[in-house]
Amino acid sequence: MGDTAISVRGLGKRYRIRYGPPPDRTLRGRLSSLISGEGRKSRPDQRQPEEYLWAIQDMSFEVSAGEVVGIIGRNGVGKSTLLKILARITEPTTGEADLYGRVSALLEVGTGFHGELTGRENIFLSGAILGMQRSEVIRRFDEIVAFSELEKFLDVPVKRYSSGMYVRLGFAVAAHLNPDILLVDEVLAVGDLAFQRRCLGRMSDVAQEGRTVLFVSHQMTSIRRLCSSTMWFDGGRIRAVGPTGEVVARYESESLGAAGPTTSEGPRGYQARYLSWRLKGGGTQDPHVISTLDPVAFELELDVGQKVQAGYGGFELFDLNGQLIWSGSTHDEERGDLQLSPGRYLFEFHLPNLPLRPAAYRLHASLYEADGHRLLDDWWAMPELIVATSPQSHPQDDWQGVLNLPFQFRVVPCEGPSAASPSPRDSPG
Amino acid sequence: MSRTSEIVASPSGGSRPEGSSLGGHSLTRILPHQGVEGVPLREIWDSRDLLGYLIWRDLRVRYKQTLLGAGWAILQPFISMIVFTVFFGGLLKVPSEGLPYAVFSFAALVPWGYFSSALGGVSGSLVGNAGLLTKVYFPRLLIPLGNMIARLADFGVALLIVFALIAYYRLPLRLELLSLPLFLLLMMVCTLGVGLWLAAINVYYRDVQVIVPFLLQLWLFATPIVYPSSLVGSRWRVVYALNPMVAIIEGFRWALLGTSPPDLSLWVSLAMSLVFLASGILVFQRTQRTMADVV
Numbered sequence: 001m002g003d004t005a006i007s008v009r010g011l012g013k014r015y016r017i018r019y020g021p022p023p024d025r026t027l028r029g030r031l032s033s034l035i036s037g038e039g040r041k042s043r044p045d046q047r048q049p050e051e052y053l054w055a056i057q058d059m060s061f062e063v064s065a066g067e068v069v070g071i072i073g074r075n076g077v078g079k080s081t082l083l084k085i086l087a088r089i090t091e092p093t094t095g096e097a098d099l100y101g102r103v104s105a106l107l108e109v110g111t112g113f114h115g116e117l118t119g120r121e122n123i124f125l126s127g128a129i130l131g132m133q134r135s136e137v138i139r140r141f142d143e144i145v146a147f148s149e150l151e152k153f154l155d156v157p158v159k160r161y162s163s164g165m166y167v168r169l170g171f172a173v174a175a176h177l178n179p180d181i182l183l184v185d186e187v188l189a190v191g192d193l194a195f196q197r198r199c200l201g202r203m204s205d206v207a208q209e210g211r212t213v214l215f216v217s218h219q220m221t222s223i224r225r226l227c228s229s230t231m232w233f234d235g236g237r238i239r240a241v242g243p244t245g246e247v248v249a250r251y252e253s254e255s256l257g258a259a260g261p262t263t264s265e266g267p268r269g270y271q272a273r274y275l276s277w278r279l280k281g282g283g284t285q286d287p288h289v290i291s292t293l294d295p296v297a298f299e300l301e302l303d304v305g306q307k308v309q310a311g312y313g314g315f316e317l318f319d320l321n322g323q324l325i326w327s328g329s330t331h332d333e334e335r336g337d338l339q340l341s342p343g344r345y346l347f348e349f350h351l352p353n354l355p356l357r358p359a360a361y362r363l364h365a366s367l368y369e370a371d372g373h374r375l376l377d378d379w380w381a382m383p384e385l386i387v388a389t390s391p392q393s394h395p396q397d398d399w400q401g402v403l404n405l406p407f408q409f410r411v412v413p414c415e416g417p418s419a420a421s422p423s424p425r426d427s428p429g
Numbered sequence: 430m431s432r433t434s435e436i437v438a439s440p441s442g443g444s445r446p447e448g449s450s451l452g453g454h455s456l457t458r459i460l461p462h463q464g465v466e467g468v469p470l471r472e473i474w475d476s477r478d479l480l481g482y483l484i485w486r487d488l489r490v491r492y493k494q495t496l497l498g499a500g501w502a503i504l505q506p507f508i509s510m511i512v513f514t515v516f517f518g519g520l521l522k523v524p525s526e527g528l529p530y531a532v533f534s535f536a537a538l539v540p541w542g543y544f545s546s547a548l549g550g551v552s553g554s555l556v557g558n559a560g561l562l563t564k565v566y567f568p569r570l571l572i573p574l575g576n577m578i579a580r581l582a583d584f585g586v587a588l589l590i591v592f593a594l595i596a597y598y599r600l601p602l603r604l605e606l607l608s609l610p611l612f613l614l615l616m617m618v619c620t621l622g623v624g625l626w627l628a629a630i631n632v633y634y635r636d637v638q639v640i641v642p643f644l645l646q647l648w649l650f651a652t653p654i655v656y657p658s659s660l661v662g663s664r665w666r667v668v669y670a671l672n673p674m675v676a677i678i679e680g681f682r683w684a685l686l687g688t689s690p691p692d693l694s695l696w697v698s699l700a701m702s703l704v705f706l707a708s709g710i711l712v713f714q715r716t717q718r719t720m721a722d723v724v
Contacts, residue, residue: 015722084563084721085459086459088457088459088566089563089564089721090718090719090721091459091460091461091462092459092461093461094461095461096458096459096460096461097458098456098457098458099456099457099458099459100456100457101455105564105565105566107565108564111561111564111565112565114486114490116489116490116494121489124482125485125486128479128482129479129561129567130565131567133478134478
């Protein structure tokens with residue numbers, strides 16, 4: 001690992017979103033500035049100042065060789081701009097970046113395709129444009145064709161391809177690039193499910209071959225599967241960087257759980273209230289992050305101000321869509337209601353494991369006085385619970401269930417002939 | 430002198446930077462740049478495979494789904510020649526240095542046809558390849574360069590017709606023919622020089638697309654194509670020669686048909702073409718930094 005593959009220092013990119021006063025915009029003015037190189041000087045007599053937008057600003061990070069790093073964030077926070085700068089498509093305004101090794105950028109599927117040319121011709125063209133040698137394309141031609149599953153359509157102009165075929169061919173070429181550093185921008189989110197899975201599989205292979213990958217995606221499951229660490233971009237800066245599970249969950253938590261937290265009532269004259277919660281055995285330093293499928297325990301700290309005669313508490317886990325996932329209660333036939341004199345208590349819920357799909361979850365805790373079913377405290381526990389285990393199930397976000405259960409799969413051949421063979425099962429007798 | 434990115438370590442053979450001293454990897458450094466940029470000759474040479482493909486693509490695509498295909502390369506100058514012969518040669522009696530007007534005009538229309546089609550192609554090449562510019566890096570110069578070279582195919586085909594006409598009129602093949610490649614080279618330099626200017630400006634101001642056809646129309650008459658340059662008075666010769674195409678057309682006609690050779694105009698043309706090329710590259714290199722943001 002040790003070797004640095006990408007080193008970015010103070011990188012910034014400024015776009016001009018409004019031009020200065022008219023004199024600057026004339027063709028003549030531009031021409032002279034093109035030659036003299038003074039076009040970017042601001043003029044003192046500006047009535048309307050030029051307006052700029054920093055797409056990314058003061059960005060610094062390092063990526064070790066062989067690392068696969070995800071980049072997430074809302075639209076327009078500079079993810080693509082960063083890739084474009086690293087791919088040398090556009091220049092930064094400030095800062096610098098070093099890339100060690102051969103760089104390939106995959107910013108769209110089917111880069112360089114020409115509609116009039118056949119599939120075969122486009123494989124060579126796109127390969128050359130993406131930086132492959134002719135001999136390399138020839139060597140891997142059969143692999144590329146096999147991956148695309150378009151053997152029959154190789155001599156048809158790609159303008160007659162369906163969009164799915166186009167994408168398959170495009171990805172097939174890109175998947176056989178051989179760079180040291182690969183920059184990928186949201187190209188897996190196309191094609192049908194089966195093809196997406198193949199792309200993802202191919203990307204995993206690439207990742208395991210020791211290449212360095214920067215991977216921009218909005219598919220959190222893809223990010224989780226492929227990337228060891230992840231950067232969260234916000235407003236042109238790096239908001240968070242760290243292990244993928246945690247960063248992704250924090251991001252999801254913020255983007256989905258837009259509703260703000262409601263804290264328990266103020267300290268004045270309360271009978272009892274929850275103070276805090278934490279998770280034990282979560283496998284991470286953070287008491288709100290769980291990364292294992294081992295036994296865990298929730299601990300809620302309760303502060304009782306005035307005596308509670310017969311109390312009972314409820315504890316619920318919701319996902320960010322408000323779906324109730326699990327609930328527990330302090331009530332128990334044997335124990336009955338709780339009698340709590342003033343002081344501090346710890347409520348503990350022990351669970352054998354918490355096999356939830358990786359995401360953010362919200363905890364809700366309540367406390368009632370049995371007499372008259374009077375609400376003593378009603379608390380949306382913040383921050384959220386972040387589940388950052390690695391996903392065990394289907395590779396696509398769409399097919400991620402609620403549970404993240406480890407499972408084994410095998411194929412067992414059965415005795416007897418196939419139903420399609422001469423003795424059909426629906427034959428009488 | 431600085432470049433968009435420098436391959437710091439030396440590539441160990443092959444046409445792409447591969448192994449090198451720095452931990453087995455070549456280093457690409459990305460920096461903002463100011464001032465004048467050099468021409469990445471090394472990089473262009475390394476990308477010659479790609480240049481080949483770009484040329485090949487232009488050739489493949491040019492006459493796809495047309496009935497006549499490459500026949501258009503012959504037909505276009507041929508029809509112009511007939512029209513010119515009827516109007517200028519027949520009706521207006523424009524002198525043609527003792528040659529049949531048809532071959533006189535055609536020998537000029539063929540190089541002119543290359544110039545006008547390549548200039549149009551090169552000036553629109555960056556905008557036409559916007560999809561590439563915004564998605565992948567390669568030396569940007571390859572696009573206009575490839576376009577200019579690809580148009581040579583049409584020129585070559587049309588040139589054969591010139592020889593056919595020469596044979597038809599039983600004109601001799603001359604020793605001066607050997608100088609043809611030199612004039613061709615000069616024409617390519619001139620085309621690329623002017624084309625680079627227009628291509629770069631076109632990225633920012635699409636006015637160019639409107640201006641170019643009009644410009645070419647005027648330029649046609651400022652060049653000795655339908656008339657011999659001897660019609661231009663000696664007082665105006667120097668000004669006239671500032672048009673680099675004057676000497677180029679004169680040269681082609683001289684090499685093919687043995688008309689009066691270009692004189693001083695050749696040196697003026699050479700100087701002008703080189704000035705266009707040098708300044709065109711300069712402008713192009715300056716604009717390519719922000720090209721992808723604007724195109």
